[in-house]
Amino acid sequence: KKLETYAKRLGEIEHRVGNTEDSVLILETTVQQLRETVVKLQGKTDDLENRSHRCNLRLVSLPEGEEGRDPVSFLETWLPTLLNMPELTKNLEVERAHRSFSPRTRNLDKPCMLLFKLLRYRDKENILRQARKLGTLTYNNKPVYLFPNMSAELFQKRKSFLGIKRLCKDLDIPFALLFPARLRIDFKEELPSSLTNRDGKDFLDRKEILQHIKIKTL
Structure with missing residues (x-):
């Protein structure tokens, strides 16, 4: 009787282990599918973020505070001169501009970064093309740099x-x-x-x- 009891219990255990293995296999398949879905969604989210930045530019190494209290007017006036693009003098429109979110410093020689959004994507492309053509850009004999704005992941x-x-x-x-x-x-x-x-x-x-x-x- 004991052997019969042990055999019965062993059969139940094997059945439960089989069911558990089946459940684990289903869960592993589900997890893999969810991982693939997350990767796709992350890619789409990053793409949407970068599309929202498609008219944005970053101005790096501008001395702290040079933009004054009206960075939009500063950029609309100064950029055409910097890039030698007189055709932009009256046509360049900056929707908004602000410095990076890093804490301000009392050291005026320490450069900061300005983020700004142009009204027209064509202006952004022309500005970047001209910046590459000129090579070195300077402000008061100090180098400054223009880059497209993008997500941290990209x-x-x-x-x-x-x-x-x-x-x-x-x-x-x-x-x-x-x-x-x-x-x-x-x-x-x-x-x-x-x-x-x-x-x-x-x-x-x-x-x-x-x-x-x-x-x-x-």
Whole structure:
């Protein structure tokens, strides 16, 4: 009787374990589906955030307080002069502008960052194109920089290409960082004539790495 009882209990245990394994499998499948859904939703949320910033720009390294109490008027007056774009003098419209949310400092030499939104997306593109064309922008003989505004997640994705971009510049390999976060690399077929044999081998080794990167990023 004891053996029969043990066998019966063992059968019940095996049945419960089987049911538990089935439930766990269903839960694992559900969790995986939910993870995929969360990733898709995060991507869509990030895309919507960046679309809402499509007319926004960041002005970096402007000395603290130079924008005065009316940063909108300051930008509408100063940007056309900075970029040598007289056609924007009367047509540039800044909807709103404010400094970054970092605490103000008494050190007037410490640069700050201005965030501003343009009324027209075309103006933003023209401003960025002109800034790239001019190369170095200055305010009172100090460099300032213009960047498109974007979400923190997209910024980190684009920042991850920094090492590869430096390598491309060192090797004189043309590249372009495309929106939102894609790196296009154009490879040359021949080595620069100025490279030594050792440099040439290093070039080939790095180019092989970049070719692998190209497959991953394009």
